[in-house]
Amino acid sequence: MACCYYLSLLALALVTQAGAAELSEEFYSCSCPKLAPIVKKGVAKAIQNEARMGASLLRLHFHDCFVNGCDASILLDDTGNMIGEKTAAANNNSARGFNVIDAIKAEVEKACPRVVSCADILALAARDSVVHLGGPSWEVPLGRRDSTTASRLAANNSIPAPFLSLTALKSNFAGHGLSVKDLVVLSGAHTIGLARCVQFRAHIYNDSNIEASFARSLQSKCPRRGNDNVLAPLDFQTPTHFDNLYFKHLLMKKALLHSDQELFNGSSSTDNLVHKYASDSDAFFKDFAKSMIRMSKIKPLTGTKGQIRVNCRKAN
Structure with missing residues (x-):
């Protein structure tokens, strides 16, 4: 308890002096x-x-x-x-x-x-x-x-929207203080989850950087019009298991979203990283953890800024 008491005093002093506090x-x-x-x-x-x-x-x-x-x-x-x-x-x-x-x-x-x-x-x-x-x-x-x-x-x-180009994606992430490496590795979060037809329709009908039979299989679920909320897995093999198959699918041109396939579409700055994470799951996991920490530090409110909401849906 004494340790907690002195830590609290130190934190209070830092906030008082700087008007903010570092995350810990x-x-x-x-x-x-x-x-x-x-x-x-x-x-x-x-x-x-x-x-x-x-x-x-x-x-x-x-x-x-x-x-x-x-x-x-x-x-x-x-x-x-x-x-x-x-x-x-x-x-x-x-x-x-x-x-x-x-x-x-x-x-x-x-x-x-x-x-x-x-x-x-x-x-x-x-x-x-x-x-x-x-x-x-x-x-x-x-x-x-x-x-x-x-x-x-x-x-x-x-x-960032699912129809963005690689240039637009890089610009978006840079605007948040994140690098091209962060862009690629954090996109790997799409190894889990689902997306709606309205989010991938343009990719499966209009893009050339998608494997033909894969596109056709999706078109049977997502017609050119209607069924906007029909869901498809971002990782068609293991959508509820966090792994590096997302990157392997990029190499096969089997990404569900246009923005995902943009990461492997002829740009050495991202293609090389996709190859790396597709072949080395440990490297992906290690870099994903680091990038998540960086992302979680984007402009946090600390010290005396903001508040501790009692109900997350409304301000106190």
Whole structure:
């Protein structure tokens, strides 16, 4: 307990001096020591109920961080004064897992009221989802605080779309302080999960960089018109297991999305990385963990900025 007392004093001094605080893996070691097992249990229960949920929770964290930083803004419901991110193009009828985060947050509030941010729960849930589905683990830096507002316009402008070119994808990631390597390795998250027909229709009908029989098999499910919400796996072999088959499929020109196949389409800057991760699962896992940590540090609210929302769907 004495250690926790002195750590709290040190953290308070740093916040007072700098007006902010650095993220730390030990941020809640004293104030909420049960946090990690609560989140892990909640994620495991959700995935056991629906295997797809692991990918959905990982995607929530991505889409949160790419809009004004990792601040849980994606979780906010619309209000009379604000149109939030849930109805943005990339999220509308697509983003999922809000109820899971609500349930985990409720358990965390019982253990340590008004201490843990929704943004940190999102970051932990993303990591635990990857681990539960067979992927790598990493130490999640913690100490984010929650935003009090959200923006559908910002979400529409900031979240990379499935029809983007490689040049546009590089520009998007660079705008968030992420490298070309981060772009390729984080795209590997598409080794799990599903996508809607409306997201891959143009790729299977209009693109030439797709294997013909693979395109035809998808066309039988996703016609030129209609069936917009019909789902197909991003990894047609193991959509609920985190592995490196995503990259092997890129080599075969069997990516579901245009933006994914763009990573292996004649550019040495990305083609070489795709070859590397397709042949070396350990390298993919190691680099994915590092890139997830980098992504989770995009413009976090820390120190006295933002708040610790009691209900992840609304500001206090």
